[in-house]
Amino acid sequence: MLEETLLAEVTLFEEIHGNCDAWLWAAEVRPAGLAQDMAARSPQARLSTFLQCCLLAVFLSRAGCQQGEFSPGQSAASLPVGAAAQQRRYLLYDVNPPEGFNLRRDVYIRMASLVKTLLKSADWVLVLPPWGRLYHWQSPDIHQVRIPWAEFFDLDSLNQHVPVIEYEDFLAENGGPFIEQVYVLQGYAEGWKEGTWEEKVDQRTCIDQLMYSEDKHGYYRGWFWGYEETRGLNVTCLSVQGSASIMTSVLLKNVSARSVMLDRAENLLHDHYGGRDYWNARRSIVFAQHLRVVGDEFRANVIQSYDEADKTIFIEDWTSVKAKPNTALGGPYLAVHLRRKDFIWGHREDVPSLRRAAEEIHSLLKKLKLKKVFIATDADREDLEKLRKLIPEMVRYEPTWEELELYKDGGVAIIDQWICAHARYFIGTSVSTFSFRIHEEREILGFDPKTTYNRFCGDKEKNCEQPTHWKIVY
Ligand SMILES: C[C@@H]1O[C@H](OP(=O)(O)OP(=O)(O)OC[C@H]2O[C@@H](n3cnc4c(=O)[nH]c(N)nc43)[C@H](O)[C@@H]2O)[C@@H](O)[C@H](O)[C@@H]1O
Numbered sequence: 001m002l003e004e005t006l007l008a009e010v011t012l013f014e015e016i017h018g019n020c021d022a023w024l025w026a027a028e029v030r031p032a033g034l035a036q037d038m039a040a041r042s043p044q045a046r047l048s049t050f051l052q053c054c055l056l057a058v059f060l061s062r063a064g065c066q067q068g069e070f071s072p073g074q075s076a077a078s079l080p081v082g083a084a085a086q087q088r089r090y091l092l093y094d095v096n097p098p099e100g101f102n103l104r105r106d107v108y109i110r111m112a113s114l115v116k117t118l119l120k121s122a123d124w125v126l127v128l129p130p131w132g133r134l135y136h137w138q139s140p141d142i143h144q145v146r147i148p149w150a151e152f153f154d155l156d157s158l159n160q161h162v163p164v165i166e167y168e169d170f171l172a173e174n175g176g177p178f179i180e181q182v183y184v185l186q187g188y189a190e191g192w193k194e195g196t197w198e199e200k201v202d203q204r205t206c207i208d209q210l211m212y213s214e215d216k217h218g219y220y221r222g223w224f225w226g227y228e229e230t231r232g233l234n235v236t237c238l239s240v241q242g243s244a245s246i247m248t249s250v251l252l253k254n255v256s257a258r259s260v261m262l263d264r265a266e267n268l269l270h271d272h273y274g275g276r277d278y279w280n281a282r283r284s285i286v287f288a289q290h291l292r293v294v295g296d297e298f299r300a301n302v303i304q305s306y307d308e309a310d311k312t313i314f315i316e317d318w319t320s321v322k323a324k325p326n327t328a329l330g331g332p333y334l335a336v337h338l339r340r341k342d343f344i345w346g347h348r349e350d351v352p353s354l355r356r357a358a359e360e361i362h363s364l365l366k367k368l369k370l371k372k373v374f375i376a377t378d379a380d381r382e383d384l385e386k387l388r389k390l391i392p393e394m395v396r397y398e399p400t401w402e403e404l405e406l407y408k409d410g411g412v413a414i415i416d417q418w419i420c421a422h423a424r425y426f427i428g429t430s431v432s433t434f435s436f437r438i439h440e441e442r443e444i445l446g447f448d449p450k451t452t453y454n455r456f457c458g459d460k461e462k463n464c465e466q467p468t469h470w471k472i473v474y
Pocket of ligand 1: 098099100101102103136137337338339340342375376377378409410412413414416431432433434435
């Protein structure tokens with residue numbers, strides 16, 4: 001019903017504004033045929049594209065341009081920019097495409113730290129890169145691009161640490177889908193000479209083939225999180241070596257662009273990994289309420305886990321939370337994160353066979369006097385069947401198709417992490433950032449580190465070092 005109403009609205013919009021400059025411009029930019037393209041998309045996507053086109057029209061008319069006459073040399077910084085009249089500047093970023101959900105959450109912390117430093121000198125806001133096209137998000141028939149952060153995380157909580165906005169808000173404020181300066185970050189071609197570590201950043205020729213190409217107006221098109229109308233006005237490669245704050249001088253002194261994007265931002269390191277600022281940024285990444293609710297309902301209905309009894313009371317405002325160490329008890333279950341897929345294809349020594357994992361789980365259940373084990377895993381159907389036979393005590397959060405469509409692969413991953421974070425004892429997979437984020441969530445809740453920093457050992461692993469305890473700092 002909602003879909004039908006939306007479709008009717010979109011059709012009406014198209015009828016009224018079908019000949020607006022923006023449509024013509026967009027059709028010119030994408031000669032493949034905007035109309036055909038639009039028809040193939042969902043009503044939501046068509047409405048979103050339409051709104052972007054209209055914003056673009058506003059932007060061009062403000063710039064005093066006729067359709068198609070916007071000169072590439074003309075910096076948008078010199079143009080009157082609509083609602084962004086407050087003069088604030090926008091930091092956008094993206095990450096190497098193969099990187100997964102949980103490393104991206106880590107890169108967010110590095111960018112938040114950079115914004116924090118920038119804010120000492122000027123008014124900056126961090127633009128949250130929409131989620132999508134992640135290698136691991138393979139559920140079929142589900143639209144998984146251009147996902148706003150609010151679908152996974154609580155925006156108010158993020159904003160209590162540094163100012164952030166969604167990409168769609170940036171489009172509206174910026175008055176058009178142009179990013180004035182894109183910096184593609186890379187290492188140094190000559191590498192790092194041992195013993196001479198220095199933090200540096202230099203403009204260099206691009207080492208890898210650039211993932212951006214010029215359109216006929218001289219603007220750069222690229223992935224841009226699936227926003228086809230977005231263009232970069234300038235693209236430059238920078239070799240970087242050091243922590244996020246090395247970009248401060250570039251952003252404050254070398255470039256006057258109001259919107260700057262750092263692509264391949266994972267090339268910047270943490271300013272102070274595990275320090276107070278790191279933990280503040282990490283604590284501000286609160287899961288979206290609707291996902292927490294699903295996790296809590298599962299805990300209550302399936303594994304009899306309740307915040308009060310488990311001593312894991314959740315307080316909405318993270319800034320007022322300071323859990324006393326070792327106070328959380330956790331629900332009456334063992335939680336496991338068992339990473340499979342690409343972790344086993346690589347035949348890694350530190351990943352256990354299913355049989356070995358099942359033995360470890362049974363031994364822990366006995367030792368901890370627990371009866372239920374919650375297993376979060378990306379195992380395929382065949383491995384899941386094997387697990388069910390090997391571990392009859394296993395419980396899992398298995399979404400219906402409708403739930404999966406609603407929460408998406410990212411949301412289901414968060415629900416799994418939330419349930420793992422509330423268990424009496426947790427054991428994860430070696431070097432998986434998915435497991436690391438669970439460690440942090442448990443650290444925030446105040447669990448005894450002995451119940452958290454544990455991992456499976458590979459069947460033939462000789463030196464099975466356990467994960468490092470990163471103590472929370474307030
Ligand atoms: C070595 C690196 O490892 C990195 O993986 P790693 O850190 O485990 O962790 P992530 O970067 O999150 O990637 C794993 C993705 O697989 C799915 N996944 C894995 N385990 C689970 C689970 O227990 N439950 C659910 N629901 N989903 C799971 C989920 O989509 C998650 O974001 C890769 O992203 C990099 O590409 C690279 O391969």
